[in-house]
Amino acid sequence: MEMVNLSLTEAYALAHKVLRGNGFSEAHAAAVAKNVTHGERDGCASHGLWRLLGIVETLRKGKVSPDVEPVITDTAPAIVKADAGGAFSLLAFERALPLLMEKARHCGIAALAINRCVHFSALFADVEPLTEAGLVALATTPSHAWVAPAGGTQPLFGTNPIAFGWPRGDKPPFIFDMATSAAARGEIQLHQRAGKAVPEGWGIDSNGQATTDAQAILDGAMLTFGGHKGSALAAMVELLAGPLIGDMTSAESLAWDNGAGGLPYGGELILALDPTRFLGDDAATHLARAETLFSGMQQQGARLPGERRYHSRERANRDGVEITHSLFRDISALLK
Amino acid sequence: MEMVNLSLTEAYALAHKVLRGNGFSEAHAAAVAKNVTHGERDGCASHGLWRLLGIVETLRKGKVSPDVEPVITDTAPAIVKADAGGAFSLLAFERALPLLMEKARHCGIAALAINRCVHFSALFADVEPLTEAGLVALATTPSHAWVAPAGGTQPLFGTNPIAFGWPRGDKPPFIFDMATSAAARGEIQLHQRAGKAVPEGWGIDSNGQATTDAQAILDGAMLTFGGHKGSALAAMVELLAGPLIGDMTSAESLAWDNGAGGLPYGGELILALDPTRFLGDDAATHLARAETLFSGMQQQGARLPGERRYHSRERANRDGVEITHSLFRDISALLK
Numbered sequence: 001m002e003m004v005n006l007s008l009t010e011a012y013a014l015a016h017k018v019l020r021g022n023g024f025s026e027a028h029a030a031a032v033a034k035n036v037t038h039g040e041r042d043g044c045a046s047h048g049l050w051r052l053l054g055i056v057e058t059l060r061k062g063k064v065s066p067d068v069e070p071v072i073t074d075t076a077p078a079i080v081k082a083d084a085g086g087a088f089s090l091l092a093f094e095r096a097l098p099l100l101m102e103k104a105r106h107c108g109i110a111a112l113a114i115n116r117c118v119h120f121s122a123l124f125a126d127v128e129p130l131t132e133a134g135l136v137a138l139a140t141t142p143s144h145a146w147v148a149p150a151g152g153t154q155p156l157f158g159t160n161p162i163a164f165g166w167p168r169g170d171k172p173p174f175i176f177d178m179a180t181s182a183a184a185r186g187e188i189q190l191h192q193r194a195g196k197a198v199p200e201g202w203g204i205d206s207n208g209q210a211t212t213d214a215q216a217i218l219d220g221a222m223l224t225f226g227g228h229k230g231s232a233l234a235a236m237v238e239l240l241a242g243p244l245i246g247d248m249t250s251a252e253s254l255a256w257d258n259g260a261g262g263l264p265y266g267g268e269l270i271l272a273l274d275p276t277r278f279l280g281d282d283a284a285t286h287l288a289r290a291e292t293l294f295s296g297m298q299q300q301g302a303r304l305p306g307e308r309r310y311h312s313r314e315r316a317n318r319d320g321v322e323i324t325h326s327l328f329r330d331i332s333a334l335l336k
Numbered sequence: 337m338e339m340v341n342l343s344l345t346e347a348y349a350l351a352h353k354v355l356r357g358n359g360f361s362e363a364h365a366a367a368v369a370k371n372v373t374h375g376e377r378d379g380c381a382s383h384g385l386w387r388l389l390g391i392v393e394t395l396r397k398g399k400v401s402p403d404v405e406p407v408i409t410d411t412a413p414a415i416v417k418a419d420a421g422g423a424f425s426l427l428a429f430e431r432a433l434p435l436l437m438e439k440a441r442h443c444g445i446a447a448l449a450i451n452r453c454v455h456f457s458a459l460f461a462d463v464e465p466l467t468e469a470g471l472v473a474l475a476t477t478p479s480h481a482w483v484a485p486a487g488g489t490q491p492l493f494g495t496n497p498i499a500f501g502w503p504r505g506d507k508p509p510f511i512f513d514m515a516t517s518a519a520a521r522g523e524i525q526l527h528q529r530a531g532k533a534v535p536e537g538w539g540i541d542s543n544g545q546a547t548t549d550a551q552a553i554l555d556g557a558m559l560t561f562g563g564h565k566g567s568a569l570a571a572m573v574e575l576l577a578g579p580l581i582g583d584m585t586s587a588e589s590l591a592w593d594n595g596a597g598g599l600p601y602g603g604e605l606i607l608a609l610d611p612t613r614f615l616g617d618d619a620a621t622h623l624a625r626a627e628t629l630f631s632g633m634q635q636q637g638a639r640l641p642g643e644r645r646y647h648s649r650e651r652a653n654r655d656g657v658e659i660t661h662s663l664f665r666d667i668s669a670l671l672k
Contacts, residue, residue: 076444076613078414108412109447109607113614136580152638156629164572174575176568226562232512232641233569235629236500239510243626244472246615251632252625271445271607277412278449279582289588290579293492293571296587300488305568 002325011321012037015052018334022056025067031090035121040321043312046186047122049323049331054263055088055120056334063262064088064118070095078103078110081245084117089141089268092117093126100272101133108277112270113245119143119264123163124177124309130272131165131173139163140237141268145251147181148221150231153208155221158250158264159185160237166290167275174294176305180234182225188214241269338661347657348373351388354670358392361403367426371457376657379648382522383458385659385667390599391424391456392670399598400424400454406431414439414446417581420453425477425604428453429462436608437469444613448606449581455479455600459499460513460645466608467501467509475499476573477604481587483517484557486567489544491557494586494600495521496573502626503611510630512641516570518561524550577605 006014015036019029032055040048058064068085070092075081080099084092092114103110123139130137143158163177183202191198192214203217204210211217224230242249247267248256256265276283294304342350351372355365368391376384394400404421406428411417416435420428428450439446459475466473479494499513519538527534528550539553540546547553560566578585583603584592592601612619630640 075616076442078443078445079613106412107414107443107446109414109445110443111445111609111614136576149633149636149638152633152636154636156632156636164568166575174571176572178565178568180565225565228641229514229516229561230565231638232500232514235510235633235641236512238629239502239626240472242629243622243624244609244611244614246618246622249625249629251629273447273580275580277415278447278580280411282582286579286582289585290575293574293578293585293587296492297485297488297571300485300490300492302485302488302567305564305571 003322004325004328005320005322007320008037008041008316011040011049014331015049018052018331021335022059023066028066028087028091031094032088035090035125038125039122041313041316042309044122050327051120052331052334058263061260061262063260072096072099074099078107080112082112082114084114086116089114089117089119090121097129101135104135104272104274109271109273114268115245115247117268119268122177123161124175126270127163127165127175128173131167131175134167136273136275137165138271139268141241142238142250142253142266143264144254144257146185146222147224147234148204150224150228153204153221156251157234157238160234162237172306172310174304174306180224180230180237181222188217192218241267245269339658340661340664341656341658343656344373344377344652347376347385350667351385354388354667357671358395359402364402364423364427367430368424371426371461374461375458377649377652378645380458386663387456388667388670394598397596397598399596408432408435410435414443416448418448418450420450422452425450425453425455426457433465437471440471440608440610445607445609450604451581451583453604455604458513459497460511462606463499463501463511464509467503467511470503472609472611473501474607475604477577478574478586478589478602479600480590480593482521482558483560483570484540486560486564489540489557492587493570493574496570498573508642508646510640510642516560516566516573517558524553528554577603581605
């Protein structure tokens, strides 16, 4: 396959130009361009430059605001609210981040609720800035109702990711970012396009029967990972990043989409915890216990989540990223 | 099997008498007796009156303090610390609860870190008082290193339960309380005693090979639920309720036990979130969205977590509880 090599600066410039050219404000274009460039850099192509196609399509359908400024509200001593006003979540997160960190450092723990945001980005990106600041972070968001609860047969939950981050000083943070569905919806779509069966346990058909037929699952329901335990966690995500913060559940988001095939629309909840407030002068001693846990994992061959990502990042910082010529052409075509 | 019927008052009185008779202070005896009576009432025999045998044995081995008073510290605007001083967690929780609730209501979110506690009780019991007060709650604790990380072969994580609760006004709360291990350790021990094979996926032998032999798993390692995703969550529990709050990981707890076969010793983290602080005047509207989610689950035959428990409770409140005569005799023998 013919590949195009881009330095990270070139990748960002391309993304930025496409977004500005299609009407996104400077602030939104910068936040989105940074996000998709970082996804590509980190070897996470599904959240990389490819996303620009869907982002521009969403804008052209009128399903996302290109320029609304987020409104940040100081709701309670340990709560920040960010109203994204129908734009992507990223700028709202960026603008609310300083106040979230300030509250976490003062109170010990604090929450950021982002409301009315269109969501396409990996939660990893919202956790990493907190770990870089020495904070522990937890982030979650519903999506569209595609996943059946354990014991049920109909789509109700979203793919409902949970991301968690732990700061490690000079080392890359410990971060996982996982869907509570057994597989990503994009994975099932890729199998469907390739005409390939999916592994068992990914989904059920519209009669509630287990199937490995990708199209039948897309017409039926995906399943959660880990049976009723994964299902319980998916419900928790609905509650925490839906009703608790005054925003939509995955079922409401899909109903709001009304068949347009757009991105999930709703809320995101991010918690930040400050180890120095929990631990005081003993913080260094206790954070060393975490390092012992990590080396206990690595010594027996268990990978730390995020390792693959940091290796990709190192390589991309040096060599740039490679995308297919066809993707490069499709993205360039968005400039008209 | 010959059964003994006890009203809940009788069950509590028996537990209380056994605990007082063996040297527990009035405050600790009351907290523990209430907990095991509630476990029995809720149909959760593994956290019921049976526990008294292990509790008294732990005391006689000198592995738990019968009378130390917990020390509650107001560490930060949204953090309470409770030093259990080597006693069971329950009294420390009870004593810290009012301050945790006050902080959650003031700040919107707050954390309680219980330190240096011996832990035998289900987290359900620490979540329910918060949901009864209209708060959302999340609780977690490490245990002993019995569970291998995904990709590894050696025990490192505990069974690391996560419990989550959502208040539902007049209705019983939505609460789940689940181990991040594929099965409870007690389940594997029951299979071992009965000479029965366990289901696949519960554990590996000491060579890291998958096995259904219960003894081989007890000598080897248990597995997490849901593969690498469950493993990531188990690691998160180690971090949140270990190093973050200045307490032991499961590996450290097992090392501290030094082969005595005692209960896990370490910390517990409880988060409380106040929906009214997140939602203001719109709380009722948004909490109704959660009820729509729950009925969406129930309408398709998916059970809400905790349902079985509330049915047991209703029955026990009316008819009392039944335990085997042999258990009744063993408990009574603790009175000497």
